[in-house]
Amino acid sequence: MLNVFKSNETGQLVELDEIADDTWISLTNPTMEELRLVSSTCDVDVEELAAALDVEEHSRVSPERGCVLILVDAPTTEDEDDLGPSHITIPIGILITAKNVVTVTLQRVPALAELEAGRVRYLDTSLKTRFTLQMLMRTARSYIVALKDIEKMIDRQEAALRKSTTNESLVQMLNLEKSLVYISTSLVSNQKVLESVARTSAIKKYPQDEDLLQDTIIENEQAVEMANIYSGILSGTMDAYASVIANNQNVIIKTLALITIVLSIPTMIFSAYGMNLNLDGMPLSATIWGFAIVVSLSFLIALGVTMVFFRKKWF
Secondary structure (H helix, E strand, C coil): CEEEEEECCCCCEEEECCCCCCEEEEEECCCHHHHHHHHHHHCCCHHHHHHHHCCCCCCEEEEECCEEEEEEEEEEEEEECCCEEEEEEEEEEEEECCCEEEEEECCCCHHHHHHHCCCCCCCCCCCHHHHHHHHHHHHHHHHHHHHHHHHHHHHHHHHHHCCCCCCHHHHHHHHHHHHHHHHHHHHHHHHHHHHHHHHCCCCCCCHHHHHHHHHHHHHHHHHHHHHHHHHHHHHHHHHHHHHHHHHHHHHHHHHHHHHHHHHHHHHHHHHHHCCCCCHHHCCCCCCCCHHHHHHHHHHHHHHHHHHHHHHCCCC
16 A cells, blocks of 8 residues: 655645655555555665565664665554454664655554554654654654553453463463563664664754654663563563462362262262162161161261361361
């Protein structure tokens, strides 16, 4: 998908029907024809545009022929059948050319979706460095939003784990831990990219841009710290609640064992009276009340054993 945006006098983005100067060209899961169109219009190599389409591509700042390529990772979500939505990161390629800013992603990410939806004010696509830094700022903030969402999911799973005797909630916590690993790794890579942007002379920066860049670096550092904190909390929670699940299962096994002991008492008595022996040798076989007496005595003994277990608080 190819979309072209240009800022108006009020700092809002307006979508255009064709590529023009001083615009933002957004490519989302583009076709080869769209890549070639942007390549020929903006005078950039197709390989540079397609770099972000490789999920294994590492984050970097790379001055290319006539442009600067910035590759960073951005958080997004994907649906898993049994585990629900999972947070992942995918590359964003930002190319700063002489006349345009071009972004390339495999799928729509929240950081760029906010810009397209007009949720960010005071945008100016003609100021390419500042516009790029605003993208990087939204990317850093999208990590914080994703981490807060993970925190809420951790709280929900904690409530479920307190009463759980199965591994389902624990598996979902493992999925959250995997998401945090992806996010932490991407944040560290992005931090190095931002530091490279601050050092490189290939990207022209004005005093206002320097302030915005420092704010972006600080925002990303805060996201790194949050990810580390949540990773530690999640790891400790999983260890604790793995023990809780095992303890809950032990309680169930103990209860079943006590019930088995209680029921074994009348079972043993009834088994003895069920043997094919001479009735003259069986106690209470001569009285008409023998059956009722044996049954009542069996259940009274079982009840007495049950009361003993209750006093010992084994039930």
